[in-house]
Amino acid sequence: METMSKKQISLSKIILFFLSATCCFSFFSGCHNDKTPSITAKLVTDGLGVNDKSYNASAWEGVLRFYGDSVGEEEHFGTLYDVAICNESGKYFSDLRAISEEKPDLVIITGFVLTDAIRSVSLVYPEQKFLMIDGSNLSNENVQNYLFASEEGSYLVGMLAAEQSIKEGVQNPAFGFIGGMENDAIIDFEIGYVQGIRAVLPDAEVFSFYTDDWSRPALAAAKAKVWYEKGVYAIYTAAGMCGNGTIAEAVSHRKAGKNVWAIGVDQDQFGEGIYGVGKSAVLTSMIKRVDNAVEIGLNSVRTGAFKGGSRILSLKDKAVGFSTTNTELDPEVIKHVQAVQAEIISGKRNVISTYKDRAAAESILQTVKK
Structure with missing residues (x-):
């Protein structure tokens, strides 16, 4: 387990583009405080830490916003909140036990890879409150x-x-999809993407590849290079820091005059794909408001409303969505996709997922080329 220093975090200067562009959500109202909260928190990530410019960075933004701090100005770091990186799978349990022994008011865990460990540790420390992001089959009352x-x-x-x-x-x-670890959480990214493509182009060819890693951009870059050179138009990556490899390849190909795109994830990654004035190789990003989920969990502890159990946050909660930062996006396309978004929210349009209909999800996967 590695504890990050304030200097390490400040020097990283994570660029969080447009993260708050749509933060006035009814579900997340009341997240901000007039004064600094007094509760303590520990953010626990996998080996990527908070510098992944994606998933963990978004969680970190939620912690900072709750305490009235910002990236590079972590005034309350080390006193009210802290960060720990669990980067050895064989030590997840012991690392989380050590963190629980510190007795922060809330331990925040990002990423499903720590699910099994937190399931066990939460039983050993029933008085410790845990906030899990993207866990699975968790029913412990303190999680x-x-x-x-x-x-x-x-x-x-x-x-x-x-x-x-x-x-x-x-x-x-x-079209291409690059995932990290192949599990239900990431498969839902893939099958949602495939359904959206085929709602427009029923016969479109879609390729899929899993890196089995979250922190090796070169793996995604190598696959993206092959696909782009074969004529793949857009690649969507849900693989943590590996996505930076896809974006880098998209930048390289667009600089060479190729009409290809990368699609970002978790945060608006437009900035990661910049290759000229106002030009980015990131067409859009699937926004996942991990920051707001972290902030609402912290508020539940602050107000005494903490309650264990799982909840799925959706378009209806304005917890997921898509970015429109890239000016090369056709306005009519944006307008139509926004209309479809409203249909999904109202229930007029159904999107299959592994937890809704596993058989249907598996049938979609069978149509994708590995």
Whole structure:
């Protein structure tokens, strides 16, 4: 287990583009405080830490906002809140036990890889409150678990990419998906994306690849290079820091005059794909408001409303969505995808996921080329 220093975090200067562009959500109202909260928190991540410019960075933003701090100005770091990195799977249990012994008011865990460990540790420390992001099958009373309807946001970016390809006159466009670890949480990104593409282009060819890693961008870059050179139009990556490899390849190809795109995840990653004035290789990003989930969990402890159990946050909660930062996005495409978003929220349009219909989800996966 590695504890990050304030200097390490401050020097990272994580660029969080447009993270608060849509923060006035009814579900998340009341998240901000007039004065600094007095409760203590420990954010626990996997080996990526808070510098992944994606999932963990968003969780970190939620912690900072709760305490009235910001990236690079972590005034209450080390006193009210702290960060620990669990980067050895064989030590997850012992690391989380050590953290629980410190008795922070809330231990915040990001990432499903720590699910089994937190399930066990939470039984050993029944008085310790835990907030889990993207855990699975957690029913312990002292664990508050937030999941996201990632398939809904992924459906929207898939549809947007497909419609944009039509607007750009691309003939028979193919699409790619790169995931991290192959499990239900990431598979829902994939099948949502595939459904969105095929709602526009029923016969579109979609490729899939899993890195089995979260922190090796070179793995995604190598696959993205092969796909782009084969004519794949857009690649959506849900693989932590590996996504930076996809974006780097998209930048390289666009600089060379190739009409290809990367699709970001968790945060608006437009900034990661910049290659010229106002130009980015990131067409859109599937926004996942991990920051707001962390903040609402912290508030539940502050107000005494903490309650264990799982909840899925969806488009209806404005917890997922898509970014429209890239000015090359066709306005008509944006308008139509926003209309479809409203249909999903109202229930008029259904998006299949592993937890809703596993058989249907598996049938979608069978149509994707590995």
